[in-house]
Amino acid sequence: MRPKQTLILGLILLLPVLAFLFLKTFGTNRFALPTYLPDRVDSTQVGGEWQRDTVFHTLGDFRLPSQSGRLVTQQDLNGGVYVANFFFTTCPGACPRMNSQLMRVQEKFRKDPRVKLVSYTVDPEHDSVAVLARYAERYGAIAGKWFFLTGNKAxxxxxxxQEFRLEAPSGAAPGIVHSQNLYLVDRDKRVRGIYDGTKAKEVERLITEISILLYNYDHDKSSR
Incomplete structure (x- = not known):
């Protein structure tokens, strides 16, 4: 066999091996979501060179009663992702629209225990456990899936x-801070997405990005 023919045959035989190695290395689709709420920028030395690295905020713990009266903490949300929002039950406009959109999120991930919803009232003096229980029932909140939380105003x-870094809107009553934002929190308790909870397209993006996080977790070899 001539050298040229031998080379061609060798390349033909090598192609499947190269294709396998390529797919094994690069074949898994990965989607990178941004991280929000930076805390600081650290400088670290890598290979003799200084590199700047942003350190993002990790949400702190809390201990608040839910609509059932059971105390809920960050530990109840471990192992998965959750969507957080701030509201009050007497809010006439944005809050009902936002919580109606959250019903869609709950339904989409109804059977996935890794996805939870957390709604914090910003008017605990009115929104007692009993009031939240009726409010949660209105939106079909599933027990253990969607928590409506009240408690100490401070x-x-x-x-x-301090944790979600909301600012009081102009004209709001003292100590009242609310927003129509929805926050996607990952399993490391970092904010990975911020969405306008009153807009259907924004909530579609939220649903997509929850699916992306879960997909990445399912294919994260380092966590196995």
Whole structure:
């Protein structure tokens, strides 16, 4: 066999091996979501060179009663992702639209225990456990899936302003901070998405990005 023919035959035989190695290395689709709420920028030395690395905020713990009266903490949300929002039951406009959109999210991930919803009231003086129980029933909240939380006003204000970094809208009553934003929180308790909860297209994007996070977790070899 001539050298040229031998080379061609060798390449033909090698192609399947190269294709396999390519697919094994690069064949898994990965989608990178941004991370929000930066805390600081650190400098680290890698290979003799200094590199700047952004450190993002990790949400702190809380301990608040839900609509059932059971105390809920960050530990109840471990192992998966959750969608957080701030509302109050007497809110006439944005809150009902936002919670109606959250019903769609709940239904989409009804059978996936890794996805939960957390709605913090910003008016705990009115929104007692009993009031939240009736409110949650209105939106079909599934027990253990969608938590409506109340509690100490100072603690809720801290969560809104220090953890999620909300600012009081102009004209709001003192100590009242609310927003029509929805926040996607990953399993490391970092905010990975912020959405306008009153807009259907934004909630479609939220649903897609929840699916992306779950897909990445399912294919994350480092966590196995």
């Amino acid at each position: 603690e809720l204000y801290r969560l809104a302003t």
